[in-house]
Amino acid sequence: MHNIVALKELLQNPKQILITTHHKPDADALGSSLGLAGYLKKKGHQVTVITPSDYPSFLNWMEGNSDVLIYSQESDPLVRKIINQVDVIFCLDFSALCRINEMGEYIRLAPATKVLIDHHLEPENFADIVFSDTSAAATAELIFEVIRDLGDQDLIDVNIGECLYAGIMTDTGSFRHPSTSRNVHLIIAELLHIGVNTSKIHRLIYDSHTESRLRFLGYALKDKLTIIREFKTAYIAITSDELKEYDSRTGDTEGLVNFALSIEGVVFAALFIERNTLVKMSFRSVGDFSVNDFARKHFEGGGHRNAAGGVSSLPITETVQKFISLLPLYKNDLVKDQ
DSSP: OHHHHHHHTTSOOOEEEEEEEEEEEHHHHHHHHHHHHHHHHTTEEEEEEEESSSOOGGGGTTTGGGOEEOTTTHHHHHHHHHHHHHHHEEEESSEEEEEETTTTHHHOOOOSSEEEEEEEEEEEESSEEEEEEETTTOHHHHHHOOOOOOOOTGGGGHHHHHHHHHHHHEEEEEEETTTOHHHHHHHHHHHTTTTOHHHHHHHHHOOOOOOOHHHHHHHHHHHSEEEEETTEEEEEEOOOOHHHTTOOOOTTTTTHHHHTTTSTTOOOEEEEEEEETTEEEEEEOOOOOOHHHHHHHHHSSSSSSSSSEEEEOOOHHHHHHHHHHHHHGGGGHHHHHO
């Protein structure tokens, strides 16, 4: 309640506001950002949404997408100017400033009041006002609650609601993850009440594939999927050359790790993607095995208990070998009844 009071006081007069989210934004990151932006604009604030990288084209339908400023070396001077001039900076769907790359230090040093709204574990202590709830299914769920607790739920229209629904739908795995709480369904009921077309959003996000993405998916599952039955583990490793061969675009590897996790008997899945000099990793699990702990300890990452990410500066072959070599350390946790 204290944070809501502080936020209400902060926003009682029109402000210059910046909203940002994590590198390679997904539907929750972008939906939270654009949903909040739509609300703040209705309240009379001037709002700029800046993402630290590009994002999948299947999210371009969201209201406000055309106004998003994507950080790049070319836009760096403008981004720094905005960061230093705004009154308030909202940081959404990430718990540490390193998740927004170069923008992280710019924001750390900015004079603006910083507001963190997030549901990831172990938030970094950089914000002045914090809404952090690791039990929340999505940051979009928290955005809905913040708007409601500010007394402005009636300002959530269809455009804002569609953005928030997209975030909640995707971060709950279409409402099948354990994080899908009673509260989630109550919020969705409110979004349905205002006229959000849920089937349309599902189609826009999940049924908008290019031919090259489907062929890439087939290749990844047929030729790149490896199962290690001894450790109930499966992984997929994709090189940069393979990404080029299939003309892979941002978002084309989205959800690929979930196919590995869907195999009967698998409780731990990993996806390795070689990008330039780094290997980006996605980890998923079922049951009690914490991929958050695994990623934090071994791959400079983190996230949630059953969904996390990591990074490696080793070549992809060595990164995969390191991953495999770690599995015996976790055998008892992986092979016990889930």
